[in-house]
Amino acid sequence: DIRMTQSPSSLSASVGERVTITCQASQAIRNSLNWFQQKPGKAPQLLMYGASNLEAGVPSRFSGSASGTDFTFTISSLQPEDFATYYCQQYDNLPPTFGGGTKVEIK
Amino acid sequence: QEQLQESGPGLVKPSETLSLTCAVSGVSISSHYWSWIRQTPGKGLEWIGYIHYSGSTNHNPSLTSRVTMSMDTSKSQFSLKLTSVTTADTAVYYCVRGKASPYFWGQGILVTVSS
Numbered sequence: 001d002i003r004m005t006q007s008p009s010s011l012s013a014s015v016g017e018r019v020t021i022t023c024q025a026s027q028a029i030r031n032s033l034n035w036f037q038q039k040p041g042k043a044p045q046l047l048m049y050g051a052s053n054l055e056a057g058v059p060s061r062f063s064g065s066a067s068g069t070d071f072t073f074t075i076s077s078l079q080p081e082d083f084a085t086y087y088c089q090q091y092d093n094l095p096p097t098f099g100g101g102t103k104v105e106i107k
Numbered sequence: 108q109e110q111l112q113e114s115g116p117g118l119v120k121p122s123e124t125l126s127l128t129c130a131v132s133g134v135s136i137s138s139h140y141w142s143w144i145r146q147t148p149g150k151g152l153e154w155i156g157y158i159h160y161s162g163s164t165n166h167n168p169s170l171t172s173r174v175t176m177s178m179d180t181s182k183s184q185f186s187l188k189l190t191s192v193t194t195a196d197t198a199v200y201y202c203v204r205g206k207a208s209p210y211f212w213g214q215g216i217l218v219t220v221s222s
Contacts, residue, residue, distance in 0.1 A: 001168075034208055043201055043212035044152070087152060091207035095167040098152040 002026050002090050006099030012107040017078050021102045023088035025069040032092035035064060035073045038101075039084045047086075048073070078104070109133035111202050111213035119196075119220050125189040129202030129213060136160060136183045140206035143176070143187045145198040146215070153198075157206050158185055192220045 003026035013019050023033070031051040036044035047058050051066040061076045075082055083106055088099040115127035129141070140163075143155040156166035158176040166174045170189070178185040189196060197220045203209040 032208075036209075043215050044209075045212070046210055049208065089152070089209070094165060094207060095169075096154045096207045096209075098154075100151050 001095055002029060002093050002097050004088055004090055004097050004099040006088055006102055008102060009100060010103040010105060012105045013078050014107045015078055015080060017107075019075040019078050019082075019104060021073040021086055021088075023071040023073070023099050025071070025090055028069060029090045029092035031066050032090055033064075033066065033071050034089045034091065035062075036087045036089065037082075037084045038087065044087060075104075109204070109211055111204065111211065113200060113202050113213045113216040115216060115218070117217060117219060119192055119218060120222050121193055121220055122191055125187070125192050125196060125218055125220070127187045127200055127202075127216065127218070129185050129187075131183045131185070131204075134204070136178065136180055136185070139204050141178070141185050142203045142205055142209060144201045144203055144209060144212075146201070147195075147198040154207075155187065155189075155200075159206075194220050196220050 005024045033051045035048040037047050038044040046055050048064045052064040063074045065072045085101045085103045087101050110132045112130045119125045137160045140157050140159050142157040146152050158164045160180050164176050173190045175188040199215040199217050201215045202213045204211040
């Protein structure tokens with residue numbers, strides 16, 4: 001299985017701050033990477049696919065990039081509704097695998 | 108409007124079989140792949156497997172010996188059976204539209220394995 005190493009596992013940030021989360025794949029996955037947002041008691045919601053493509057309706061303050069097996073997810077200006085847990089997921093190889101998650105909390 | 112709704116027992120005894128069903132509405136079940144994913148505090152998110160109306164299935168190797176998936180297109184629903192459960196199978200189980208990339212999720216159902 002491909003291992004997805006996500007960091008940090010948690011972070012505290014203020015509204016308006018820039019937030020960056022990274023995910024490293026244990027082997028090449030091309031750009032077959034999703035980013036999900038999960039709020040307490042809810043199912044994960046797909047925000048981004050193909051490493052950098054926003055799902056319809058997702059605000060442009062969210063962005064993603066890729067460099068080899070390293071992937072970056074950025075929130076340019078954190079909003080109150082963005083406090084949640086974020087997960088990366090590779091879908092290049094079966095079984096699809098997820099990162100351990102990053103909990104974004106209010107500072 | 109697309110909706111996925113999981114149903115099944117919330118409590119299963121160790122060594123028994125966990126059985127869940129996902130009702131699909133707002134989209135044709137025959138037009139997509141459908142998967143099950145589970146989430147635990149300890150292991151995080153784990154893909155269980157997918158099914159297609161053509162009969163194509165694929166399961167996570169870590170679970171494949173215990174997993175059966177089926178589909179009833181006339182009822183627009185698909186199902187998961189997981190045999191010989193242990194406490195490690197306690198999780199929130201999600202049904203999902205997608206093969207390897209989960210596009211849309213049900214709300215999830217908590218299944219607890221306990222005697």
